[in-house]
Amino acid sequence: MSQITLPSQDLHFDDDHVRAIDELGDLYGRLRRELGRVIVGQREVIERLAICLFARGHALLMGVPGLAKTLLVSKLAETMSLKFSRIQFTPDLMPMDITGTDILQDGAGGHREFQFVHGPVFANIILADEINRAPPKTQAAMLEAMQERRVTAIGKTFPLDPPFLVLATQNPVEQEGTYPLPEAQLDRFMFLIELDYPSEDEEIEIARTTTGDELPELNHLLHAPEILGYQNLVRRVPVPDHIYKYAARLVRKTRPHGSTAPDWLKPLVSWGAGPRAVQSLILGARARAALSGSYMARLEDVEQVAAPVLTHRLITSFAAQAEGLTAKDIVHRLVQESNDEP
Numbered sequence: 001m002s003q004i005t006l007p008s009q010d011l012h013f014d015d016d017h018v019r020a021i022d023e024l025g026d027l028y029g030r031l032r033r034e035l036g037r038v039i040v041g042q043r044e045v046i047e048r049l050a051i052c053l054f055a056r057g058h059a060l061l062m063g064v065p066g067l068a069k070t071l072l073v074s075k076l077a078e079t080m081s082l083k084f085s086r087i088q089f090t091p092d093l094m095p096m097d098i099t100g101t102d103i104l105q106d107g108a109g110g111h112r113e114f115q116f117v118h119g120p121v122f123a124n125i126i127l128a129d130e131i132n133r134a135p136p137k138t139q140a141a142m143l144e145a146m147q148e149r150r151v152t153a154i155g156k157t158f159p160l161d162p163p164f165l166v167l168a169t170q171n172p173v174e175q176e177g178t179y180p181l182p183e184a185q186l187d188r189f190m191f192l193i194e195l196d197y198p199s200e201d202e203e204i205e206i207a208r209t210t211t212g213d214e215l216p217e218l219n220h221l222l223h224a225p226e227i228l229g230y231q232n233l234v235r236r237v238p239v240p241d242h243i244y245k246y247a248a249r250l251v252r253k254t255r256p257h258g259s260t261a262p263d264w265l266k267p268l269v270s271w272g273a274g275p276r277a278v279q280s281l282i283l284g285a286r287a288r289a290a291l292s293g294s295y296m297a298r299l300e301d302v303e304q305v306a307a308p309v310l311t312h313r314l315i316t317s318f319a320a321q322a323e324g325l326t327a328k329d330i331v332h333r334l335v336q337e338s339n340d341e342p
Helices: 015-035 043-054 069-079 095-099 136-148 200-210 224-234 241-252 275-291 299-313 318-322 327-340
Strands: 059-062 084-088 100-106 112-118 125-129 150-153 156-159 165-170 191-194 269-271
Touching: 015 043, 015 069, 015 224, 015 275, 043 059, 043 069, 043 165, 043 191, 043 224, 043 275, 043 299, 069 084, 069 125, 069 165, 095 100, 095 136, 095 150, 100 150, 112 156, 136 150, 136 165, 191 299, 224 275, 241 275, 241 299, 241 327, 275 299, 299 327
Parallel strands: 059 165, 059 191, 084 125, 125 165
Antiparallel strands: 100 112, 150 156
16 A cells, blocks of 8 residues: 555645545445455444544444444454454453553573563453443553553553554443443543444344354455554544534533523533543544545534534433433434524
């Protein structure tokens, strides 16, 4: 693959910008087709995972068991030629089980010395399976890695190799013996990606493709240096001023104590989204525009990423729960009303 030349940060479409965006759009099409060899359906989920990857964000995957979350994440890593690590979160999991620890080893000359052994977090794509089953102390071990791309253990700091993507899963059905993620940790996930049951035709196809011979090995489409180049490209995708204003106003409307919140929302939301949500909306719009072959972020890109960005950042009130309204319902109404505004 040819070397990527990054475009300038203005709104002009130079040749390098057009060529790099076209390459990324073509790559995304090949990625969908490649994953489609083993994953049936889940087109929207694949798109949102790709957005997180190229926007340098993390995602929380919500879905019942059996929806191929682990398979999807591992195959994504396979197509990207990235190191994949799966961490099963359990109540007895300790922070050192994630980050690693010092082990006494025999050294030269018969001397014994401590040597740091890397934990499973030292990979490119991390699947934190059922993250809410581990206690808060263990959950917190992921915070520094997610935010700073580094790990501190035994008083030493170790950088994590880029690209670095954390995909955590939660089971929405079983809540006994779990530790709900605190808002500060939820806010570090760029997207909440919800996986639903497949359609009848898709379920038949799943049974047909997964009950025979072994799944095929997927082709390697990219390597780490190329992914880093595309991640830099995404952050250079031009964003018009009215898109920045739209994203900021949308987030500010989620805050029930603010002056811009609509009257209907105030009794339904206890706490709204913070500034990191605006950043995620803009980054998500940039990445979605690039993946779809657009040369600048559009209003529709912000609208399409609004639900995965905002849903897990809203804390609904008892009134909303009594009415059977979810945070996703509230976000959809906010987006619809924003579209109707002059």
